[in-house]
Amino acid sequence: MGVFAFARYSSAALGYQCDLEPAVKKVLIHCSTMLTTVWLVIIVCAFWIMRYCWKRRRLWYLASKIPGLSGYPIVGSALDLTGTNEKCLKFLRTHLKKYYPTVKIWVGSWLWVAVSDPDDVETVIKSTKCLGRKFLKDVLDHGRAGDGLITLSGDKWTYHRKEIMPTFKLSVLKNYISIFQKYSFELVNKWSSDANGKEMDIFNVICYYNLHMVFSTIMGVDIDSNNKKLNKYLISIHNLKKLIIDFLRNPCPKFHSLLYAKKIKNNTKDFVDFPNFVVSEKISSVKNKMIENRSNKEYESQSGNIKLGYLDHLVESLLSGSSVLSEEEIRGETVSTMFAGFETTAPGSSFALMLLAFHPDIQDRAFQELVDIFGYDKMQPATFEDLKEMTYLEQIINETLRLYPSIPITMRDVEEEIPIKNYIIPADCTIMINFLRNPKYFTDPDKFDPDNFSPEKKSTRHPFVFKPFSDGPRICVGAKYAMLQMKVLLSTILRYYKILPVGKLEDLERLESTISIIPVLGVKLQVKAILNGAILTQTPLVNSDTRARALTSTLQRSTQQTEWIFRLTSCSGLDPRPAGNKE
Template structure:
């Protein structure tokens, strides 16, 4: 968080504690604090956090129209320059998630051909294979109870690792599973702290994170070294395609740049999809009528055959279920930017240099766009209902020029996995209320267990 001198013109401020403002509210329940800010003060709210001299001023924008300004129509005024993005950059590299300006444009031009719908559709088989492995493993689940948050995290990691690394998937999954939580916790602690010691100091936290980064980088670098100069054939893994990506204007990725892309794809490619799948299963367990309807659609469309990419368009209700799960549990519940120039949003002036917060968690519950917003209702995502809402009333993949390049891949993976799982098992809730925590992505902060029973 940056400390800024100015405050937004006429922007209402959420009341906080003497001296530290809303610091402890944000630490204990940031999403609840943002919801309360909108409920009490409207669509543009200032939240102060921290003691004098180290106080951060967060300018929160909760409307769909404001989100569109920040992410799309005036995106040049809002940059990824805040402290958290710098910590992600320092730990996971300067890949597509964190790069800016010409670095970002060059990377996007090189990577874009590998994320066309036609190319992404070739990954359907790998997703189906990993999903089938998870389904088979559940046949011996103790007491027929599974934690869907843990299981979907494991499934999504294996799927993205297989697509990235092909035959080297086993060499990476164990290291990523062990090292990512250490690095992520370190990034978050530093990203939200007003003062940090240099990374080079030999503190226990610095040393743990450095060891995890060294191990993770080492595995990626070893696999990358095997790919350099490899010939590319259709259907090969994504890393081989990335290693060969080049054009006349942008040359190609060097080894360090290639590792940066791999790390970002691992980070963004498995945690976000895992969140969507886990909460879709949890919500369907709580709503058996919608679960039965989704399963009936899967049975009617797929029968006993393996799903393929073309089935995405044939499973509209299942897609609506996933979109509604992503509304209630967006994998990126909070998005940060820093303003370059003073900008008027919703009748208020956000000053230059301000930390700007968008909160899909809040906008996705805004009663202006979502009647009875806490209710699970996949019918909100019929084509007619979507057309009637503002574009940025729902933005789990961001938007504008920095929209997630992996959006189609995430939907492909989620629809295929959910279809296969529902075809085999019914789900009943064991844990009805699942607390969440906000890290780099949204995660279940406790067990998310369901009782499963074979269909039929």
């Protein structure tokens, strides 16, 4: 009634005789409707919050038992993860070390639990309760990248892995060694003009040849370096890695993925198009061979058993009607495999070269091992037996990956609770598997010492102190592939060049993560050619017996080298024989 009285008084004072009651009633009805709507929204929100809290009560309870960072209300530690990738990685490394062996980090409502103790790592890695990576799948799904082993879980992951595993057996990988050697020789030849102590950043060059090794082996195709699709693909990988890191640091990842769905789709177009182009080319190639009644068995062992490479196997199975995977699934797996193959070994090789540059005594010892195997013949291609003898080089690679793992933290979704030594990891969180520089197992954990992986020291350590390629059901299918590739590449470089440092060793600790880790200041070093079997230092490291064995080895391998050169040049369409002697 107060509203009506006020309206009458106001109209009388102003000399108006109009009746305002109908208009006021209409306003009141509208206000009542709005008030009812507001109350309904409040009730629904309250019900949703209560349901959300009830559903997550177990997660919060178990999380409260785990030490670590609670962060700020609502956003958690998301604000600490803003800024540069260097700052973000430094924050994570600092707190993982501070709260060793188990730490929790809240990123908004998203719970991360990091484990570092070897017993806990073994429990988690071998568990079948944390096989998926939904957080990564959410990003890639917006780009229609398809499903691959790195994102799948459950039954689909099982039959995908079962189909792919045979293509990474050692009997298949042995056939790739000559291809690794071919591109390694191309790389050292490319550096020949800079082998005068000139400073250079080698990371992009390593990535370039690494990618071509992946194409020529796993994919079974040769890609033109000037291919526009390839160049766009490399740019898209760089952009996609940034988007994935931004997604991980966001306190509302689901909202973030929806908000940036269009951006993700645009940036992943070339990331998807190029692998699809590779698959289409391979399907066309295999079809043509079938039509011409030619064998599509690309790899065959001495025993006569058919040994196909990854993409050849999947496509041949598809066209013959015996494939477990559909064409769409093959395309998704190819997107995943190309990305994983490109991303892992290039940082490992780059860090190994930089560490050898700063530790000339270790570089000399590695060179001596190569002299024992090859003599002073730089052109002698490595065989599988040669690679098996490179025990010290393998120790160097393992020590490099201990200090600078290609993927510093492995993240997986926890589908069910996982009990570890002192805590229970709750379901619906993301677990981070981290291999720290653990002073409990390494005397000087920050020092580069390949002898940490000598047989004597390895036998006294917990086996899960160091697992660069993971273990258990989700062990990396390309672990042996990566080790063979890095051995061939590094052994070839060390036979040709002395690696010299640029900057300070401390600069290597300035790292940034774009899925894999790289130095903030780049991978810079100098190379100097080793001429006529010159030893790296002024002090002779090779005694007379070793020198004699090396020269004998060189003579014995000369015939093998000639045959290998003929085989390599014939594959490239060249004929090494003199013009008058080609019968």
